[in-house]
Amino acid sequence: MAILEDGPNGGFRGKVGSVYGYNLKGQWIIRGARRKSNKPPTEAQRLHRQKMKAVGQFCAENKAVFDFGYELKKEKGSKYGAFQLAQKHVFNDVLAFDAAYNPVVSFENLNVFVGDLTPPEGAKVSVNDGRICLEWTPNPTYDDEIYKLNLACVSLKDFCSLKLAIASARDGQCVVDIPVELNQKAEYHVYIGYWDTYRGAFSNSAYCGII
Template identity: 75%
Template sequence: MGILQDGPNGGFRGKVGSVYGYNLKGQWIIRGARRKSNKPPTEAQRLHRQKLKLVGEFCRENKPVFDFGYRLKKDNETKYGVFQLAQKHVFNDVVTIDADNNPVVNFENLKVFAGELISPEHAKVSLNDGRIDLVWIPNPAYNDEIYKLNLAFVSLRDLSSLKLAIANAADGQCSVEIPAELNKKAEYHVYIGFWNTLHNEISDSAYCGLLR
């Protein structure tokens, strides 16, 4: 169905009969239906399609984490929603090409949280006696107890997990139980970030490593 714009003499968006209308840089364009190409995709087209598929699947699996981590990045000046901002970041900054010319996720470049606070430094994770140990260098600016530590577990093809305010940012270390929702057979990458619980400000995430 087409939608008429600016009265009977204006252009239209959408399909009317066998033609399509749309606005391109202020000009109204009418075109016929595109024919499906029988040509095999070029290498660039193949790579782009694989990259889009990987980004889509990866972001859907980790949507709850991204919805929290990018909620403060949305403002009235951007056309992107919260989830779309995360997808844009993953597409542009996280997915790289491996030796076989296939797209892969570079977890070290991933930001699961995006904010204005200073990120934790020298963050590391280890697994000891069934518990997860986290260490980081405290920031003197975040000594107040309103600053907490958020924790995220991200997997390539499994459900993610998000834990809020697990410790004070000034502690420099903490130990938590393995979340029950994590798949014991899956690989999880671990991220932490600071959270100002009074003013609802967060930092970019810091990559801690692979949970082993």
């Protein structure tokens, strides 16, 4: 179905019969249906498709974390929402290829939260008696009670976890129960970030390690 624009003499968007109409930089374009190419993809095309597939799968598994962590980064009126901004980051900055040319996620380069606050330093994670133990170096700038610590656990193939305001940023350490939604047999990468709960601002995330 097509939509007629600017009256009977205007252009149209969509499909009419075997042709398609669209507007490109102010000009109305009509073209025929694209034919499926029988040419094998080039090596660059094949690697690009692999990256796109890997990014789609990884971001879909961790959508809840990215929707929150990139919410404040999206711009009003932009075609990119929070999730699309996260996908762009993963594609450009996080995904790479191993020696066998398989796409891999460089978790140390991943930002699950993004913002203008200074990220936590000295971030560490360990597990003791079934609980997650977190450590970080307190930043005197964020000594006020409005600054909280957010926690995210991210995996390649299992459900993610997002815990908000688990401690005050000034504490330097905290202990939290392992989220019940996590697969106890899976490997999770842990991230923390500061959250200004009064002004609504985040820091970039800090990578803590694996649990």
